[in-house]
Amino acid sequence: MKIGVITYPGTLDDRDAQRAIRLAGAEPVALWHADENLKKVDAVVLPGGFSYGDYLRCGAIAAKAPATKEVIRLAGQGLPVLGICNGFQILVESHLLPGGLIRNENQHFVCRDQKLKVENNQTAWTSLFEKDEEILIPLKNGEGGYIATDETLKMLEGENRIAFRYVETNPNGSMNDIAGLTNERGNVVGLMPHPEHAVEPGFGPDTSIAMKSGIDGLKFFQSVLQQVVNA
């Protein structure tokens, strides 16, 4: 099982995503933004960072990269795609997911251990979670405020397309506390928090059990592994 991780110029969490994939038991494959060839991977992660410096809207330029074009094409055929933070922004700019992401409500970059509720456990990346399960995932972004039209929000709520919601604290002013979305088919998931930072004891978020022991993010990668193996 091979999971690709695309590196754009300015991508920061690519090595972290690769480590998460390895810890989940799959083989990470490094992909380069300028390549159209996705090396026949079974799934793709668009990691966090500041692709091309994000001088335009975040993710806007990366949405036009050769590798992203191929992701868009294969996503249409059911390839599991996970967009994390900047990756989520890229998925939104690519129109694989609806809406937009704007500057955090308080205007500051925020890094915190964030509680999320799994709203939809029927996607390629969430199948190992219980519905309504509360998980703890680090969040770090400057432009993570989710916005959409009333109509879109209604559609997302109605069609169970909200994958994750912020619990207790809404860290960036996202509408309807939306932390992450899925497409209709459930193969494309995007979220602002960083599951790849909660995969290894000692380096994740603090939990009530021990310092930095949170590994709730691992299930994202194990879910897709199981999905692909079963497919």
Place this chain on the structure above:
Amino acid sequence: MLGKKKLEPSGVDTTAMATTEPEKEQPWQELGLKQDEYEEIKNILGRRPTSSELAMYSVMWSEHCSYKSSKIYLRQFGEKVTDEMKTHLMVGMGENAGVVDIGEGLAVTFKVESHNHPSYIEPFQGAATGVGGIVRDILSMGARPIAVMDQLRFGAPGNTDTARVVHGVVDGISFYGNCLGLPNIGGETVFDSVYQGNPLVNALSIGSMKHEDLQLAKASNPGDLVILFGARTGADGIGGVSVLASETFESTGPTKRPAVQVGDPFAEKVLIECCLELFHSGVVAGIQDLGGAGISCATSELASNGGKGMRVQLQNVLLRDSTLTPEEILMSESQERMCAVVPKKKLKAFEEIVNKWEVEYSVLGDVIDEDRLYINWGHEEIVNVPPRTVAHDGPVYERPVTYPSYQADLNAANTSSLPRSENPVEIASQLLELIASPNQADKSWITAQYDKYVGGNTALSMPDDSGMIRVSEESGLGVALATDANGKYAYLNPYEGARLALAEAYRNVAVTGAVPRAVTNCLNFGSPENPEVMWQFKEATAGLADACLELGIPVTGGNVSFYNQSGDVAIYPTPVVGVLGVIDDVARRIPSGWQDDGNNIYLLGETFDELDGSAWAKDIHDHLGGQPPKVDLAKEKLLAELLHGASIQGLIESAHDLSEGGLGIAVLEAALRFNIGARIWLGDVQDRDNLDLTAAMFSESQSRVLVTVGREDDVKFQALCETRGVPCLRIGVTDATSGLIEIKDVADLKLDDIRSSWVSTMPELFG
């Protein structure tokens, strides 16, 4: 400012003209040179310098680049060392950053540098480019940068200008560091009105590498090409080094805004990845980052370090602004640039890699077997100098030193005059006042703006006593880093203040279970032209060098920042000291806070009645005077060895260093970390060390640590302390359910109440 008006209004000043027009008047004074320095340049060259040469010498001989006032004192760091201390030192002082062997074929390089003056003028860009600059220093040693830290000093929290500086600086660090993908793992934030007109923004970076990846900044093979790559050269930061770092702020005078550099972290991130690929492909024979003094510095240092010369065509420099004069190009401090020395036969490989990363480059010239740096502008020669005279043989001053007129009175005015309450309720309320004071309050308003996760190797970060980063994923080998400086202590006694800064940073590393191995520093002082400031500097450097020798850990590099003052008022001497420790497996690290119920709480070390210079004196009584606490470094070493031994045996559940605010604040911090309460009794400490309640609670005696031990390890732990001769007293037990800090015969404090006042201070001040 260096402008076209002062240098050549038309045409270019060439070496030929320097000979034919020897009497031409030159603006050496405006460029910050002294008369005798200008004469010395003429001596070296045997003629007047060209305007380009003058620009180079002026900027390279500035205080910031040449260390002309500090050099004679900095030598001690290289002299007061034993062979044993050098065991792990792969590269010492003088390079871009020191390199320390950490075992398993791995090494780390780390350094802290100031960006104080730019950060006052333009806080956002000043702080951002401070991070960018130190990261390039680390990169140029061949290392992958793996973390950053920042040491900040701001003015009084209530002053309206403080918010401007705080917001700008924190945003700048957050913007640049986060965009580079470097976790911010710690630092310091201190408020004091003495920094009002001159905040301190020090930035530290650490990088890791395999031994064989080490790069040096030298051009030693004639025929090799000199290549400038990265961002294009623009008009930013022209003269920034000499104009900004060597002059004191005056309230009037022209704006200096344009002299501050502007940073682009995306360009730097790409440059980092590009450089690492260049290093690993072995196409680079020497590398130097461009920081202060830009191309002037890079070309002269590379040539001088390699003992060779260089021939450069300045018109080959890629420009953002085509109207720049040669002098401006030489002095520009445009960010995100590197200069590489590349063997001709590897040019193609070099080009392939930089093209992959879409990084621009141009070949400036080549290395020559001659002790000369020739720079041409088209067909005309504008520089012809011995590179060593620019880069290394600048002026050296032994500036006058005077014992300050105020010092004796300051030291005499100790805290014995301050009222000490005997009422426990009042002492408890002082404790609550202290924990909510801007200097002790929760700093997550700042640290939450920094990415601490990126890289996936952060084992400890703020608010832990040290930052800790895993270097090897295979073995868990890692490093701990802490920086400290107490300006108040150093003001009372600069010699002791520097020792105390080292002792605290050393202790902060030791409490994590790591073994201290090396030291870096950033010495922030007032004007060296003031003999009283120079006395402080002399004392502090001696104190630090002596203390390093005593603790057996070497200084690997550092930075001096002078002229930190507004008007005639200098800042407190602020010697920021960073200590690097090594831990064989980061999984063994000791947390700073309590996590479990029913653990015994021990106070290690002795407490003396030492309240001079304390947070209690300053924040409760607005008093600063007397002598700082004494530190016995032999005890400090013993304590560190005990902590290491106990952590290897897995005897300690948590360890937290006692510093500002004393035992009272340490207890609250350890409790707040994971929200675990405790029952505490101070009676035994008071009896053993003969203290009143105020001293027991707030004394800042050194070499003390608070540890918690599980009941099953109690006997073993006490025996270990006894064997090693470390005073150890049980002062309480943790309580995970009460939600209280119950201090026997003093007060029962609700953790929720403490937390809410602790966390609300910074947001209330800065939104």
